Each structure stands twice: as C-alpha cells, then as structure tokens.
Amino acid sequence: MPSTDLSGGLAVAHFRMSFLSDQHSLLFPREWLREQLGKTYIAEQGIGHLNGEAVYVFELAEALELPGLSLENMRHFMMDGRLVLFRLLAFASQIGTWAREHRFCGSCGQAMQQAVGHRMMQCQPCRVQQYPRLSPCMIVVVTRGDEILLGRSPRFISGMYSALAGYAEPNETIEHCVEREVREEVSLEIENIRYITSQNWPFPHSMMFGFHAQYKSGEIIPQPDEIEDAQWFNIHDLPPLPAKNTIARYLIDLYLAQRLGHVEPVLPG
Template sequence: MSWLPELFDDHGAAPWVLVHSQQQFLCDELGALLPQAFWRSRGAASLLEVPLGQWRGERVLLVELDAPDHSLGQWQAVRQLMFSATGDEFSLYRYATQIGLWARQHRFCGSCGAPTQLLGYERGAHCPHCRLTQYPRLSPSIITLITRGDEVLLGRAPHFPPGMYSTLAGFVEPGESLEACLKREVREEVGVELGATRYLASQNWPMPHSLMVGFFAEYASGEIRVQEEELEDARWFALDQLPHLPPRQTISRYLIDTYLLERGRLVEPVLPG
C-alpha cells in the first residue's frame, strides 16, 4: 500500500473512490470502496476531492462531503468498519478518515484566513498569501496495561459497549515525555503509582488523529480512585476472569493478549496495522 500522494490532474484516472463525511463512509454491500463511475453517476456535490494514493496497485480518490447524505445509500462509521474490514482494508479507511478531516479543516489558512491549495508534490495545504503550509496532524497519546502479577487493571468509559473494559489511555501534553504522560494519566484516572514501564507497540488511531503508543506498566502502590469525568469504573481483573475486551484490531487488545501470552496463556496476539 502506497501512501505517497500519487497526485494526478484527471480525477477519472482513479478507478476507486471513498466517499467520507464526519468519520462515516458511504458503503455498498461489499464495503466502502466504490467504483468512481458509480459515484459520478449519482451526481452529488462534493466539498472537496483528495487523491489518497495507491491501494492494491490502483489509485483511490477521497471524496469529502459536507455532511452524510443518506439519500445516496447506506453510511457506516469508521468504528463499525473496524469490526468488519480486513487488516489492510481498515488501514485504508483509517488513513482516509484522517486525511479527510485534515483536508476539511485546512481549506483556509490558520494564520491569515486565505483559501489554501493542496500541494501536488507532498501532503500539504499551502497558503499562497502568507506561504504557511499545514500538514496532516498527529496527536500522540499513551495507552498502557497496568499489571500486578496475574492481575491487570482495566477501566470502563461511559461510551464503551455494555460490559467492556479496556486499558487506560491519554493524550501527551506539551513538554511531556511519553513516560511522564503515562504516569500522570494513570495517577489522574485511577490514583495509583507505577513502577517499571516497557514500550511494546504503537497504532495509528483515526478518532480523530491519534498515534497510540503502547506500554506495559508495573503497579507500584495506591488504591483505585476513579476519575469520574473520564471513567465510570476501574478494577483489577484476574487473568482467568477477564471481562468483555476490545476487538483484536486494537492496540488495547494486543497489549492484553501479549501479557496473557507472557504469563503462559495460550493466545495469539494480533499486532494492529
């Protein structure tokens, strides 16, 4: 899969389109990747169009709409597609979601307010008036599995599906290291102190433009005190009595499954793309 812009003047050169708005995609019975000829036949107006690059050797055009138009067909949220798509398909949807949001939010210069132009040689929105170029945004965040022997500390946010618990996460503040962010977020959300930490893996996450950096963290001290603004519950779970967990496309599940494997459980962690 090539994420170079692969820009081209004639939009007809792209056989495929992704039609996106507000973290949702227009879909048919096969998914969100639609033939461009089919899309053009609908005659709908787009807010902007952005060449994405190549997927499986063929060019893909991102069509961004002002709002989801349900008269065009069925729409699915990128979170829904996460559960049904294969790994490389979800990587495509994830990338398109972030590029669509960036292109929508940078149609005008953040410095002088003039209209921007998408560059033809790199992924940038350039202001011809003040010459500021704005690039796609990434917001680093930590995500950590807190361990205590054969127990793990998991939390539950109000928006989670019923019964699901997950690892703790939070955004990095200006001036913070990843390790400092990890310890601060855990202290704020559940009130415990951490000992040794270990980096494991990362995942790009399109809600809306995060780079999730995954750690193991050993419990050091303290009793759980839930930060009610962030979580509705947090507790220790024995490894043989785990609750409903996040799906296997997520780095949270990868952290949990990897720790289970390290503790002798027969699982196969799936490294998220």
C-alpha cells in the same frame, strides 16, 4: 498524494469517519461517484492504490444518502476483520478529515490552497502551511501479579473495560505521559514502564504508543467525568474486552499469554 488527474481509478465518499456504502461495497468507479455526488463534496485526495488501481477519497460537505447508498461507520470494517480494506479506509478518513479542517487558514482566515506535488495546504497571504497531523497518545496495561488494572470510560459500550489511555501534552515525553495519565485517571503510582508496540488509530488521527507497567503504590480513585469505573481484574476472570485487532486488546492478550505460558498474539500490522 493529491492528483490533478480527473479520470480513472476507484473512490470512496467520506463524512466524519463514515463512508457511503451500498451494503456490498464502498469502493466505486471514481468518475461515476463524482457524478453522483455533484457539488456535495468539498475536497478530493489521492490515498494510494488497491490491487494496482489508484484510489481517491471525496470528503463530503454533510451527511449524505443517495439512492441505494447510505453511510456506514468505519468501525464496522475494523470489527469484521477486513484489515486491508480497514487500513485503506483509515487513511482515507484521516486525509479527508485533514482536508475538511484545513480549508481556511487558522491565522488569517483566508482560503487555503492545495500545494502542488505533495500533501500540504498553504495560505498565500500569510504563508502558513498545514500538513496532515498525528496526535501522540499512550495506552498502558498496568499489572500486579495475576491482576490487570482495567477501566471504563462513559463512552464505552455497556460492560466493556479496557487499558488506560491518554494524550501526550506539549513538552512531555511519552513515558511521562504514561505516569501522569495513570496518576490522574486512577491515582496510582507505577514503575518499570516498558514500551511494547504502536498502532495508528484513525479516530480521528491518533498514534497509540503501547506500554506495560507494574503497580507501585496507591488505591484506585477514578477521575470524575473521565473514568466511570476502574478495578483490578484477575487474569482468570476478566470482563468484556475491546475488539480484536485493537492495540488495547493486544496488550491485554500479550500479558495473559506471558503470564499463562501461552503463544503470544500478533498485532495486525
């Protein structure tokens, strides 16, 4: 929660899903970091505790490098396996992004004010209130026996394929989203849609709902500008896959384990 206490605790400095780091740490004494930043931050928010010590995030006005400090992308910390730290940074990034994007009222353009006692921005003139938001989206592994449907977005690293994903639209259930996105992205019809698990995905504020579905009919026709390539891959001959600790990789590994009789993986919580 936001805090009026200006002393004590640890802090991170965030800008567009990156954090100031000295290559050894990105958690610094809060007062020291505030002094280094001067007037370059636009918001300060409490984000919880780590090992019993309060932690805060300073949202930077612009990309900033200080002597001995440089910006490190948050994905780095997801990849290196420090999950406790990554979850803290994920929350910091989402709250920092929210604070940046709600400094002014979207209705009348006036400056928003931080509410006292809970995390909410409010506009005094027109009484608009803004809370941190999540965008619901689905991700689905579509299978056909020993084959898994995987696709490539133009944004992916070279060679990597993943499960299909997409955002839910207004007045749409998440199950309808699964059907619609598969139909739009690869022109296939699916059936036996089954919810598996979810994962908060802070790039920047998604809630991923993971599904498994079975192929029903159709031929793959990738959606222009959205899907660079999509193919059926045999479970014994898969392309490069998303990183461990992602829900996409978990859904793929889960189906492999079930199909091959292996121990089922665990999605890091």
